Amino acid sequence: MPDQETGQNSKAIALMYDGVKAPTVSAKGEGDLAEEIIAIAREHGVPLYENPELVHSLSQLDLGDEIPELLYRVIAEIIAFAYHIQGKVPEGFEKN
Numbered sequence: 001m002p003d004q005e006t007g008q009n010s011k012a013i014a015l016m017y018d019g020v021k022a023p024t025v026s027a028k029g030e031g032d033l034a035e036e037i038i039a040i041a042r043e044h045g046v047p048l049y050e051n052p053e054l055v056h057s058l059s060q061l062d063l064g065d066e067i068p069e070l071l072y073r074v075i076a077e078i079i080a081f082a083y084h085i086q087g088k089v090p091e092g093f094e095k096n
Contacts, residue, residue, distance in 0.1 A: 022066040
């Protein structure tokens with residue numbers, strides 16, 4: 001759907017994280033495809049995070065690409081928050 005302020009289509013990026021290597025781009029799209037990615041994420045209980053600047057940076061990557069080292073910290077914070085809101089902890093950590 002077009003962004004009301006900019007007139008641009010919506011964008012979505014999905015990341016896959018296996019807990020070992022850096023997260024990789026597993027899906028990306030604009031417009032209807034972005035809406036489908038978001039719908040699938042919601043159906044599967046995947047937390048969503050909205051950040052147009054981050055989406056712009058990640059949209060420059062190809063499917064299967066690892067996120068650049070420059071984005072490690074921000075993506076790590078998002079993953080930690082996603083774990084927290086789902087009541088999960090990374091393997092090897094104890095829940096307080």
